[in-house]
Amino acid sequence: MKIIEGGVTAAKGFYAAGVEAAIKYKNRKDMALVYSETPCVAAGTFTTNVVKAACVLWDKKIVEESPAVHSVIVNAGIANACTGTQGMEYCGQTAKAAAKALNIPEDSVLVASTGVIGMQLPIDRICAGVEKLAAAKADSLEAGHLAAEAIMTTDTVSKEVAVTFEVDGVTVTMGGMCKGSGMIHPNMCTMLGFVTSDVAISKELLTKALKEDVVDTFNMISVDGDTSTNDTLLVLANGCAGNSIIAEEGEAYEKFKEALHYINMTLAKKMAGDGEGATALFETKVINAASKEDARTLAKSVICSSLTKAAIFGHDANWGRILCALGYSGAQFDPEKLELFFEGGGKRIQIYKDGVATDYSEEEASVILSQPEVTVLVDMKAGTEEACAWGCDLSYDYVKINADYRS
Amino acid sequence: MKIIEGGVTAAKGFYAAGVEAAIKYKNRKDMALVYSETPCVAAGTFTTNVVKAACVLWDKKIVEESPAVHSVIVNAGIANACTGTQGMEYCGQTAKAAAKALNIPEDSVLVASTGVIGMQLPIDRICAGVEKLAAAKADSLEAGHLAAEAIMTTDTVSKEVAVTFEVDGVTVTMGGMCKGSGMIHPNMCTMLGFVTSDVAISKELLTKALKEDVVDTFNMISVDGDTSTNDTLLVLANGCAGNSIIAEEGEAYEKFKEALHYINMTLAKKMAGDGEGATALFETKVINAASKEDARTLAKSVICSSLTKAAIFGHDANWGRILCALGYSGAQFDPEKLELFFEGGGKRIQIYKDGVATDYSEEEASVILSQPEVTVLVDMKAGTEEACAWGCDLSYDYVKINADYRS
Numbered sequence: 001m002k003i004i005e006g007g008v009t010a011a012k013g014f015y016a017a018g019v020e021a022a023i024k025y026k027n028r029k030d031m032a033l034v035y036s037e038t039p040c041v042a043a044g045t046f047t048t049n050v051v052k053a054a055c056v057l058w059d060k061k062i063v064e065e066s067p068a069v070h071s072v073i074v075n076a077g078i079a080n081a082c083t084g085t086q087g088m089e090y091c092g093q094t095a096k097a098a099a100k101a102l103n104i105p106e107d108s109v110l111v112a113s114t115g116v117i118g119m120q121l122p123i124d125r126i127c128a129g130v131e132k133l134a135a136a137k138a139d140s141l142e143a144g145h146l147a148a149e150a151i152m153t154t155d156t157v158s159k160e161v162a163v164t165f166e167v168d169g170v171t172v173t174m175g176g177m178c179k180g181s182g183m184i185h186p187n188m189c190t191m192l193g194f195v196t197s198d199v200a201i202s203k204e205l206l207t208k209a210l211k212e213d214v215v216d217t218f219n220m221i222s223v224d225g226d227t228s229t230n231d232t233l234l235v236l237a238n239g240c241a242g243n244s245i246i247a248e249e250g251e252a253y254e255k256f257k258e259a260l261h262y263i264n265m266t267l268a269k270k271m272a273g274d275g276e277g278a279t280a281l282f283e284t285k286v287i288n289a290a291s292k293e294d295a296r297t298l299a300k301s302v303i304c305s306s307l308t309k310a311a312i313f314g315h316d317a318n319w320g321r322i323l324c325a326l327g328y329s330g331a332q333f334d335p336e337k338l339e340l341f342f343e344g345g346g347k348r349i350q351i352y353k354d355g356v357a358t359d360y361s362e363e364e365a366s367v368i369l370s371q372p373e374v375t376v377l378v379d380m381k382a383g384t385e386e387a388c389a390w391g392c393d394l395s396y397d398y399v400k401i402n403a404d405y406r407s
Numbered sequence: 408m409k410i411i412e413g414g415v416t417a418a419k420g421f422y423a424a425g426v427e428a429a430i431k432y433k434n435r436k437d438m439a440l441v442y443s444e445t446p447c448v449a450a451g452t453f454t455t456n457v458v459k460a461a462c463v464l465w466d467k468k469i470v471e472e473s474p475a476v477h478s479v480i481v482n483a484g485i486a487n488a489c490t491g492t493q494g495m496e497y498c499g500q501t502a503k504a505a506a507k508a509l510n511i512p513e514d515s516v517l518v519a520s521t522g523v524i525g526m527q528l529p530i531d532r533i534c535a536g537v538e539k540l541a542a543a544k545a546d547s548l549e550a551g552h553l554a555a556e557a558i559m560t561t562d563t564v565s566k567e568v569a570v571t572f573e574v575d576g577v578t579v580t581m582g583g584m585c586k587g588s589g590m591i592h593p594n595m596c597t598m599l600g601f602v603t604s605d606v607a608i609s610k611e612l613l614t615k616a617l618k619e620d621v622v623d624t625f626n627m628i629s630v631d632g633d634t635s636t637n638d639t640l641l642v643l644a645n646g647c648a649g650n651s652i653i654a655e656e657g658e659a660y661e662k663f664k665e666a667l668h669y670i671n672m673t674l675a676k677k678m679a680g681d682g683e684g685a686t687a688l689f690e691t692k693v694i695n696a697a698s699k700e701d702a703r704t705l706a707k708s709v710i711c712s713s714l715t716k717a718a719i720f721g722h723d724a725n726w727g728r729i730l731c732a733l734g735y736s737g738a739q740f741d742p743e744k745l746e747l748f749f750e751g752g753g754k755r756i757q758i759y760k761d762g763v764a765t766d767y768s769e770e771e772a773s774v775i776l777s778q779p780e781v782t783v784l785v786d787m788k789a790g791t792e793e794a795c796a797w798g799c800d801l802s803y804d805y806v807k808i809n810a811d812y813r814s
């Protein structure tokens with residue numbers, strides 16, 4: 001596997017665009033397109049929130065029932081959630097506009113929205129945006145960048161990644177983009193993520209691989225504990241690489257999964273590190289846990305703890321809060337047995353052992369906690385399983401951003 | 408039932424004190440005593456955190472096994488959690504000092520600590536503090552106030568409440584105090600709470616009443632989602648009122664439960680309203696839910712949502728976040744059916760109905776959200792059960808307080 005430049009247009013046959021459509025923001029790109037002339041198999045995971053955005057309901061149906069997918073239309077600014085029957089109709093009208101502009105079937109169009117809940121989409125501007133997108137689409141890396149920028153809301157940076165890998169001597173490419181900064185606490189998947197690949201793979205295996213991988217990637221990040229109404233992760237594969245189709249598990253499938261895992265993990269970490277108001281990516285790695293489930297539960301509990309996150313923001317080695325968060329996670333363990341380390345900037349120090357603090361230097365700990373990427377390593381000494389979770393610190397700016405988001 | 412002035416010394420036969428012992432804070436009271444010469448029956452609920460403070464382990468044993476309780480010794484500043492065998496020994500030494508100073512059995516002494524996790528108690532200063540407390544104890548309301556002040560950490564106000572009620576023509580008094588501001592997300596009970604009553608009641612019924620009541624009071628508040636290692640709620644009853652002992656359920660027991668509920672709910676609300684950095688008490692009332700469990704789950708999910716809390720801080724009627732929090736709570740419901748209202752300052756407006764926003768005035772909503780007590784009323788239209796949960800808004804000061812708590 002080789003990491004390359006690019007995003008959703010890295011793989012053969014994929015086009016993208018990002019344009020200004022004045023949906024809610026002014027003077028910035030706020031609509032994006034992903035398009036493949038060659039029909040794609042698609043897989044998706046969606047929010048588990050009982051309150052589901054109209055676009056989530058639309059996409060679930062398309063992913064499950066449509067024979068092929070050609071495009072995704074995304075808008076930022078308005079979430080099209082809690083918008084009743086009107087919201088569903090607008091999904092249909094968006095798909096219709098895209099079908100016309102791109103000359104593809106209506107049921108091959110996926111839609112995704114992110115932004116304020118409860119407002120109706122300005123459907124005329126959406127349809128005008130679709131036409132602009134169709135006219136602007138290109139298969140260049142630049143077109144992928146523009147799309148990645150257009151889907152941002154409170155994100156401070158756009159998020160892309162791409163890799164190549166070999167299947168049967170054929171080079172396959174996979175790339176992705178995502179957005180997400182607040183209301184991030186994935187449960188099945190998170191926010192908006194779009195992955196494209198020119199791999200030839202059966203829909204069944206694409207779905208299986210995606211389902212297995214989100215558990216350890218997008219579902220292991222959290223910014224604020226709020227599971228969005230709009231969480232959507234879509235993977236499109238158009239087969240343009242020309243490999244013999246991956247239709248059963250084996251070496252080729254494993255290589256595909258490895259690449260998908262790298263793409264998903266990278267996008268998920270980018271999202272966590274760009275959490276609203278974040279000054280640091282905060283990773284918790286739990287090793288030697290009694291079970292995989294325990295490892296995941298413990299790791300996630302630590303990165304979700306508001307008190308721990310505030311301590312990271314303050315570069316304060318307040319490890320008691322980490323013990324506390326492990327303790328209320330729901331996993332059972334012996335607090336006297338586990339060991340705790342801080343890692344950052346290439347350094348590691350042990351903080352806790354045998355039920356009490358080690359004789360660590362507060363100064364050294366504070367230097368580690370001042371790094372842009374901080375890791376808490378928890379050795380449970382209870383088994384062989386491990387898991388990683390990613391979040392960010394809790395800063396003044398998180399409050400600032402969310403106290404007047406709608407204004 | 409009549410609300411009266413006072414706290415833990417309101418009931419007959421109860422003494423209290425609050426003194427400066429320099430445990431961690433300087434120039435402020437940081438140790439408290441509650442004492443009854445007459446032996447008390449005691450009931451307690453404690454944190455469900457796997458990581459339990461030494462004092463929690465000590466108290467569980469005393470409450471379960473000791474024939475009678477005479478006193479509680481509390482310190483603020485250091486939590487005596489994650490302190491290993493040394494921490495347990497210090498509980499014993501504290502009890503021994505109290506037994507000597509008050510001339511009571513060692514196994515009649517409860518201990519409670521709150522503050523930084525992972526530091527050892529300065530046991531010499533603790534023992535000196537116990538002697539000062541014994542010398543200073545009094546049964547005046549003032550002594551109760553001093554105790555309530557001494558147990559504060561990041562609290563901005565001390566928290567007391569007292570009531571009288573009649574049992575068989577005899578006036579019974581009950582009073583309480585509590586502290587709690589951060590690391591508040593009770594699961595079984597929360598933070599430190601102490602309730603005293605001169606009621607004569609069997610230990611069995613005292614325990615039953617407490618257990619039943621915390622579910623709807625202390626367990627329904629949250630400041631930051633972090634369940635402390637030290638949560639402790641203790642109820643002591645010394646029988647000094649002279650009522651015939653309440654030993655079976657019936658009218659007298661119901662009257663006692665009503666008073667206990669008022670005391671617990673009042674203390675719990677005071678705690679939520681004084682959450683770290685809070686500018687408002689944030690109540691969510693769910694009515695007409697399909698089940699009691701649903702009502703509790705839904706109400707608690709809303710008051711725990713960081714995004715909703717930040718919106719309340721910003722006086723922003725961002726109701727979509729409330730819908731979102733209801734949606735990921737785990738309870739099942741039809742989002743199109745429920746109705747949403749904001750209440751505050753004696754006003755109420757409807758925000759959401761039939762799956763979309765009503766035509767409410769943003770200005771009017773903002774006025775309601777600027778009140779010191781804000782209520783979100785959720786009518787699920789799915790049954791007859793209801794529940795209330797209490798939290799607070801999320802402000803810059805929450806981050807400030809917790810980014811450098813240990814400094």
